Amino acid sequence: MIQTASILEGNRLALARLLTQVENNSTEGRAALAELFPHTGKAHLIGVTGAPGTGKSSLVNQLALHYRKQDNKRVAIVAVDPSSPFTGGAVLGDRVRMRDLSGDAGVFIRSMATRGSLGGLAQTTAGMVQVFDAAGFDIVMIETVGAGQSEVDVARLAHTTLVVEAPGMGDDIQAIKAGILEIADILVINKADRPGIENTEKALRSMLELAHPTKHVFKHHGIYMNDAQGLKDNESDASFWIPPIQKTVSIDGQGIAELAEHIARHAERLRVSGCWASRERTRLGSEMEALLQEALMNQFREKISAQKYNRIMSQVFERSLSPWEAVKRLTENNNGRTK
């Protein structure tokens, strides 16, 4: 049995064990999550996403160090790591991280490989974040790689999302097409000491300008903020948050303090405008949806006769029945076993 009390008390071993249970999606883990749930909702959840090679991990490390040294905040990192099962990428990554952060009881790092289904991934990440939140970590950083939908889904778990770019990552059009800009609350150009920084910044700025007239882009985040609440951006449109661009050099810590300020300012905005609560609702709503889908599928599997299912699937494989019609037949009257 998992002692949720010891997690609330800050027992690291119990914490590590529960995280494993959550990753394995065990019944025990779910029960513990349910017990811990009332203790969640306090942490500031920060998503950090960007293409491979942008230096996200060192950036996250530097931010963690900053929060430890400057603010004495407890920091958890969930690194969603799409390393192949055979690369050992996660292990290596952790080892690199450990150099700076090891031995600090106020920091907890957990890597997770992106195996299994997407629903599973977003759900598992959500569970881990809840554990850290309940365990009293002030900041939970969720680090994900890439520009895919899964990363977008994971990033939606966060209150504040950082999108990390770096100079020279392919041509500009391609970088812009990567399409994660629309989820960004803050844009970070890391490795800002590298050649090509001007082009990257220029490309991002023109992106932001393009984004100006299309308010709907920001709508899914629910962040419509008011000028009266103290908009300090150079950009003049006052009705919503304009993502600031922050240059950093994560290997020597340049720009990290400024980045932390942007993050704090964003959190403040969310709180003042009431968007903090609406993001929480959206987040919980998506989590519910994923769990519901799973539960409904399980119910369906229990009810349907294997014979009927296999018969229909054979027709699909023979292409005499389309998947669409097959699903119609499988789900009509699925309340009884009579058909």
Next chain:
Amino acid sequence: MIQTASILEGNRLALARLLTQVENNSTEGRAALAELFPHTGKAHLIGVTGAPGTGKSSLVNQLALHYRKQDNKRVAIVAVDPSSPFTGGAVLGDRVRMRDLSGDAGVFIRSMATRGSLGGLAQTTAGMVQVFDAAGFDIVMIETVGAGQSEVDVARLAHTTLVVEAPGMGDDIQAIKAGILEIADILVINKADRPGIENTEKALRSMLELAHPTKHVFKHHGIYMNDAQGLKDNESDASFWIPPIQKTVSIDGQGIAELAEHIARHAERLRVSGCWASRERTRLGSEMEALLQEALMNQFREKISAQKYNRIMSQVFERSLSPWEAVKRLTENNNGRTK
């Protein structure tokens, strides 16, 4: 009404219209898909994936040109394009493509933005591929960006998956961590005239060597192939397909003919080994699963009383009920309205 007959006859306008219906997931589109379904299963589906900046689009163009000129095959391209709604990336991408392929009735290109849910994306792509398949295209290329789970899901639609890398895309560890290698049937190093090509190739080769002992990596594709069927790889393990590495320079067509040969050889292997059929089954199975989930969710929504749903959701938002318990309450006895 969509005339499926005219699609089978090769009417491009009807085709374009149906693709739009499929993208919008309209009832009409679904009905047409069902009608066309018996005519599918003939095309060779080729997935092409890789990080932004690797030059996937020009590679796909060159392959298409090759298939047109050398083999007189009809080629369709589905470009799953994660461009932001405001970048117009898809349009620009198409315009660049059009230069080489415009005016050729044997080519059809369709871009699709990755908006909406993942299930939706994989499902829509599957639908488009089916339309092209039924319309008699010999080759359907599915081009996706990035290393996310969504791309992996989309790539699983394909019989043969190409993973495209390019020299100098961030450091090697990061490139390896990108984790799309395990879905690759063929590895392409594009922009092979660039500096750093040796490092990229070395990194990929050692990846492949690492992958050797871990057969399970290839298992999800179901490709266990036999030496007797003519393994020509330098790698000596005969029990499965070892992804070959092909260098290309897509702007001048270098390596494209060789790449097309690898692709043909892979298709031949799939056919001889019976894996073609098993991939089809896996593919149809996933499609069914996605449709089932959607149908079950719709059924649930029709049955549940809004009052009960809202009451339970409020408890979740107040954090007095965990999402897990909430789902249990929502799904127990969801067959009747009595509770």
